[in-house]
Amino acid sequence: MSVVRKTKSVNTLTTIFNESTSALSVVNLVNRLKSQMNKTTVYRVLERLENDGMLHSFIGVDGLKWYAKCTEDEETHQNHTHPHFQCNDCGKVECLDVTITIPAIKNKQIESANFLITGQCENCK
């Protein structure tokens, strides 16, 4: 349990992620919350929410950090290995509910996998 106090910042970010269907970049959040909280706070709250299992993070094509809400299944079973999709046209990033099977790689111990698929989303293709 990383978040021990329900602060205004925690509530704001929790609400944003609960109301969003897509992933959100830290840069985006820092910008739109500029008047409400400090950028350091954004980084720290997101980190805590991830530790709590509410959010998960990944790196986008541009190298920026993105966060998305975990599904109930993920929160309980820590099954966080799903691919992400980033639209090259509108920039939207989403979690994909598909399973990608990783072949066994000889002499290597696999711990986690990050899949990032890019292309055109439903609105842009």
Place this chain on the structure above:
Amino acid sequence: MSVVRKTKSVNTLTTIFNESTSALSVVNLVNRLKSQMNKTTVYRVLERLENDGMLHSFIGVDGLKWYAKCTEDEETHQNHTHPHFQCNDCGKVECLDVTITIPAIKNKQIESANFLITGQCENCK
């Protein structure tokens, strides 16, 4: 043809990649070549070598940019979609010669895919 002059910097970096079996991060290259060339030059030469099809790049787990030599097959057929492996213990990054099949994702047009698998390499597991 992006590289039109065989400069000392181009030769240095070409040799490094020809002699390396693993991928190399730009940060690493900038550091070890500090006495030989400017960091701007490192960035620019790598960009040109990638445009020429000799190297390909990808983003590591840490968000840093990595480069690796393309295989002959990749140089000719532009078949650059292979996974990469990053060792969590020693930090080594390699290209993996395995095929990962991306399932069709409805309502989305897939353009490219980045796969990054992390774990322990042969030396560290």
Place this chain on the structure above:
DNA sequence: TTGATAATGCAACAAAGTTGCGTTAAATTT
């Protein structure tokens, strides 16, 4: 050897993310 210009060095900059520390405000105790 000379001339055109691709490539480099350098310094300044931009953007993402981190750190330290004093202050504020949640939550708990009295």
Place this chain on the structure above:
DNA sequence: AAATTTAACGCAACTTTGTTGCATTATCAA
């Protein structure tokens, strides 16, 4: 309800990665 504790915050300064503009250098071909 007031006092206490300390998690969380704001702010400023900093670090790191990567980029840009421009003067200078060195490659290559005429």
